[in-house]
Amino acid sequence: MTTSRARSFEALSGARALGWLATVPPGAGAAVMATGIVSVGLHLTGRAVLSGIALGVAAALWVLLAVAFAVRLLTDRAGWVAASANPPALTAVAATCVLGTRLSLFGSQRTALALLALSALAWPWLLLSVLRHFRRPEPGAAFLVCVATEALAVLAATLALAGQGDWLAWAALVVCLLGVLLYVEALLRFDFRQVLTGHGDQWIAAGALAISALAAAKLTASPLWTGSGHGVLRDFTLVLLGLDMAWYAVLAVCEVVRPRPRYDLRRWSTVFPLGMSAVASLTAAQAARVRWLHGLGSVLLWIAVAAWLYVAAGFTARVAGGRRRGAAGSA
Template sequence: MRPPPTEHPPFSPSLPVGVRLGGLAGMSPANFGMVMATGIVSLAAHMLGHGALAHALFLLNNVLFGVLCVLTLLRIVRYPRLFFSDMSDHLRGPGCFTTVAACAILACQYMVLLGDTHMGTILWAAALTLWFGFTYAIFTVLTVKREKPGLERGINGGWLLAVVATQSIAVSSVLLAATSQQPYRLELNFLALSMWLWGGMLYIWLMALIFYRYTYFRLSPDDLTPPYWINMGAMAISTLAGSLLISRSADAPYLISLQPFLKGFTIFYWATGTWWIPMLLLLGVWRYAYKRFPLRYDALYWGAVFPLGMYAACTEQMNQAMGFRFLAPVPGIFFYLALGAWALAFLGLLAQLVRGRRAA
């Protein structure tokens, strides 16, 4: 009997067979995606006037973040080889960037929802430190390792989590700059601008490879993992960062002179992200309806929730920065889509935990 397809290979083939059983040993580095998704849905709810919901999700996000941090530390202590081998795996390695984005988005929640700059600064500093560590560790190891998969099996939309992590630093830096005094305000805005530009360049590099893999290699249903939605999500968070730079340009004189450039590239990012939405929906129909791929919970599905929430947030912020009244209905529509997707993913997580407890 043929085994059911899996969303992603659980481990690199180089790892011992005995550790493929799951549990703490098999914990995915992409699990922090649920913090990313919960955080952006919370922030979108705040932007659209759903204050009670925003704060409820914020409280839940702190619990999720704390639990995942504890589990990750336990995994590092008990299975250090597995933890560090993830960073050298072409499919699992990019999932580490969810930790960076989770810290940065939680920092944004503290600053926006509570006005807590102190906690926001701590989480922002943690995100920046992790960004440097993961960026140069992962890309260096993947560059120099001897055994490498082909492009067909070595890249997917999850690689764009590196772009999301970079742009999350830009977003949190802009928000932190707004509450900081000179000269730190000037420096934080420059850091945000630099990260925004670097994230855009990284997207171009990676998307060229992903698009090439899309169109010139055979695509099976199990290849089309949920992180392909990051194709759109990476552009959505780039739009959010650009919109914030436009809105906060008075904090840094050089941003005023860059206004036309900022506005042009922000619309460019938004338009690119918008182009992906129908394409991703069509591919989803092909995967689940035509190919009848089984729909079951996986930590990677948070990578599909996050882009929906981010698209709602970025469009709302862009409307405010540029006065696009004709786009006013769009954030509300995508917010409810994101909220529904978040609820389904969270119910799937609870069901998986219940099944695991019964099995134990």
């Protein structure tokens, strides 16, 4: 009897777990993006232990979301296809590339190359699916068409700098330029009222420029381009970073004018741009030889860390509250 009950309980628990995984929204990939980029920033500033912890969390979240992705594909194919037409689906590509970038910096080049290949396979299909269903106006998530594209450029350029092939740098250059064009497309469709009413993803307007600046900074650091080519890439990096900082300032002021303190899944899409702006500044400081950007990046990094802790606390409280309500309902 006891064995039978135990097996029934295990089967029920397994069914509930699968049911929960099938409901994980595509936008949850922003949590991996946010955690991964914070890990990169901590690595660049010499906080090896904290960076390693963040890397472990990002990797665990990525595995969880990969399982959720597979479960939904197997159990709700129609829902999976419908979700792939929305911009948050592109967080799967961006999250994989951000994790790959951190692993490359960690020295795991083969794993990073595998993640690049996986992302490159998923990216065109998801991108075209999203672009076909683009509307006007769009929320901040629209800028994920740029973010996912530039994430590929960043990972490819990082691997090129790690000695995995000059062709990756050329590919990164092409993809970086495409990402900037996609930013313009998203900007033309963006609902600018979101800067005051959005629940977190409006920050991707800044984050997309930040990751574009990071891709350009890594290309600037490449030995492939010298002379005027290097100068153009350097100026391109600084222009993109300047535009990012302008967006950052506007969005920060709007957060003060119109506070939105409640937890929302889209708040991970606030943390990511904060962290990406920090990493872009830290990388540009070295690549473009603008030393004061390192100090700015260090300050922005701790803002991103504080935001990560705040959003993580909100997520924990939301999960705990949901469990308590579930337990009360069962009773």
